[in-house]
Amino acid sequence: xxxxxxxxxxTAAALACVAALAACSxxxxxNLEAGNTAIPGSEQDFTVNVGDRxxxxxxxxxxxxxxxxxxxxxxxxxxxxxxxxxxxxxxADERGTREYNIALSARRATAAREFLIAQGVAASRISSIxxxxxxxxxxxxAEQCWSQNRRAVTVITGGAKTS
Amino acid sequence: xxxxxxxxxIFFRLRSIALAxxxxxxxxxxGAAQAQTEIDITGGRIDxxxxxIAPFLAGGGAEEPASTISTVIANDLGRSGYFAPIDPQxxxxxxxxxEQMPGFASWRQIQAKALVxxxxxDEGGKLRVEFRLWDVNTAQQLAAQQFTASPxxxxxxxxxxxxxxYKAMTGIDGYFDTRVVFVSEQGPKDKRIKTLVIxxxxxxxxxxxxxxxxxxxxxxxxxxxxxxxxxxFGKGDPRVYLMNIDTRQREIVGEFPNMSFAPRFxxxxxxxxxxxxxxxxxxxxELDLRSRQLRQLTNxxxxxxxxxxxxxxxxxxxxxxxxxxxxxxxxxxxxxxxxRISFGDGRYSTPVWSPDGSYIAFTKQGGGKFAxxxxxxxxxxxxxxxxxxxxxxxxxxxxxxxxxxxxDTQGESGGPQLWSVDITGxxxxxxxxxxxxxxxAWSPKLN
Numbered sequence: 001x002x003x004x005x006x007x008x009x010x011t012a013a014a015l016a017c018v019a020a021l022a023a024c025s026x027x028x029x030x031n032l033e034a035g036n037t038a039i040p041g042s043e044q045d046f047t048v049n050v051g052d053r054x055x056x057x058x059x060x061x062x063x064x065x066x067x068x069x070x071x072x073x074x075x076x077x078x079x080x081x082x083x084x085x086x087x088x089x090x091x092a093d094e095r096g097t098r099e100y101n102i103a104l105s106a107r108r109a110t111a112a113r114e115f116l117i118a119q120g121v122a123a124s125r126i127s128s129i130x131x132x133x134x135x136x137x138x139x140x141x142a143e144q145c146w147s148q149n150r151r152a153v154t155v156i157t158g159g160a161k162t163s
Numbered sequence: 164x165x166x167x168x169x170x171x172x173i174f175f176r177l178r179s180i181a182l183a184x185x186x187x188x189x190x191x192x193x194g195a196a197q198a199q200t201e202i203d204i205t206g207g208r209i210d211x212x213x214x215x216i217a218p219f220l221a222g223g224g225a226e227e228p229a230s231t232i233s234t235v236i237a238n239d240l241g242r243s244g245y246f247a248p249i250d251p252q253x254x255x256x257x258x259x260x261x262e263q264m265p266g267f268a269s270w271r272q273i274q275a276k277a278l279v280x281x282x283x284x285d286e287g288g289k290l291r292v293e294f295r296l297w298d299v300n301t302a303q304q305l306a307a308q309q310f311t312a313s314p315x316x317x318x319x320x321x322x323x324x325x326x327x328x329y330k331a332m333t334g335i336d337g338y339f340d341t342r343v344v345f346v347s348e349q350g351p352k353d354k355r356i357k358t359l360v361i362x363x364x365x366x367x368x369x370x371x372x373x374x375x376x377x378x379x380x381x382x383x384x385x386x387x388x389x390x391x392x393x394x395x396f397g398k399g400d401p402r403v404y405l406m407n408i409d410t411r412q413r414e415i416v417g418e419f420p421n422m423s424f425a426p427r428f429x430x431x432x433x434x435x436x437x438x439x440x441x442x443x444x445x446x447x448x449e450l451d452l453r454s455r456q457l458r459q460l461t462n463x464x465x466x467x468x469x470x471x472x473x474x475x476x477x478x479x480x481x482x483x484x485x486x487x488x489x490x491x492x493x494x495x496x497x498x499x500x501x502x503r504i505s506f507g508d509g510r511y512s513t514p515v516w517s518p519d520g521s522y523i524a525f526t527k528q529g530g531g532k533f534a535x536x537x538x539x540x541x542x543x544x545x546x547x548x549x550x551x552x553x554x555x556x557x558x559x560x561x562x563x564x565x566x567x568x569x570x571d572t573q574g575e576s577g578g579p580q581l582w583s584v585d586i587t588g589x590x591x592x593x594x595x596x597x598x599x600x601x602x603x604a605w606s607p608k609l610n
Binding site: 059061087094095096097098099100102103104106107110111114129130132134135136137139140141 | 351352353354355357378380381394399401422424425438440442443444445466468469482484488489512513526528552553555556571573574575577601602
């Protein structure tokens, strides 16, 4: 059952990638093969098989249906591996002013964190931080990069399996 | 940092010269006079005043500081856009005595309107510097002064003389004896190392204030000029800090449950205003630095940030997206009467009140461009000074005539650089500092 659901989600994610190629390139390109070999409950398992990040529209912090799907998968995984703690990093693209982007990225981190909590993950397991436009993931001067930088990334801070 | 010791001693020396400086008015050869050759800076484009700066005479082996001081004066005045220093190669008269009347006819012949003469003596390790400013047309002395200082402070003496000349010719206080604190940026865009740096206003004497291990943003000067407040991510715990520039001692401004950011001092230096994040909202708070009492000034479920006091401390301008997009607001210093003042097309942010109280400078986004502009505190009289791919974060020179900001360049290897522009929108200049820099903050006058 679990496997089936994951397959559906993977297909949905793949379709979403076709629709918005740039938005998914970051997570789908590096570890396509490693996905099958990732140790369940490891950081790699989380990043590759679950998806560690969600993306936002310009100057927005609303969670899209795709973002909600990713966060639901994250919540399921976090409930399965109850020792894992995470930090949600909020980020903004470079097309905003510094102070506002800090607050905007905090808003995005809060939206993702609150969604995880609503899905049943204990609030004490999720911290958050706002990076504003200080740590872009993609480095070009075009929407295809900016859309990858408007993100909330769930980073494992402890409790993941290593073997 | 390995050079902490020398840095501190430099600062002590700089601080002490204000006291050690003997500033004497020199008895004029023809008596002090009102400038008849004045620069009219009330209009739009300014016709720069041709000024001849005669190479300062040197005695006691002071050739190097004499040349430094002449160069600094010419550079400061030229960069201001209000003066056009004349190439010394074209001078007909070579000044050989500070006490002798210049031959004004020869200075008129090269179209000089003003003439600066000076001399520098090294008197056993101390510099004695004298200068005179002449109105070439009337052959009258407009200003004269004598300084004594350590040879290390030759550049500062040059800035102080340039300030006196600027004031004599424009009627406005100069801004050359000032510093700028900013964030120096190194490394690739996704792993930028950011360091707090202080320098003289003209890009010289660049010294680091932090070691690059923590991400630092938005430094701002205290009115006393020896303290800054800024945001640091620390070890994953973003907070507002204070730093004493002389000792480089720093402290967290307060332990709050969430991130604090976008700090700025009150004009009396006794308070810091900043944003505190609470979930998806940011509101503006005032912290009394003596009592450490925190007072909430805005309480709106929105992003309220980038606060800046009016120079009399009675009002605060800030940005808020409470109406849907970033706009500029003004409120009483106690949080009363929060009114929106920006109503043009686009998003308005980073408001900064001018030191003379007459304008608020801002960043404006629209149509894929980022502009720097000014408007009056009631929102009227908006003017865009510069516009392009990305201009952000204005800061005022203490005389309210020049705005410094940063301009980001496109491309993976692009990065921000510091620029300045006259309040008229003319005289856009890159600040000559190497590498990438952002978030400039101009100090008040040092003397």
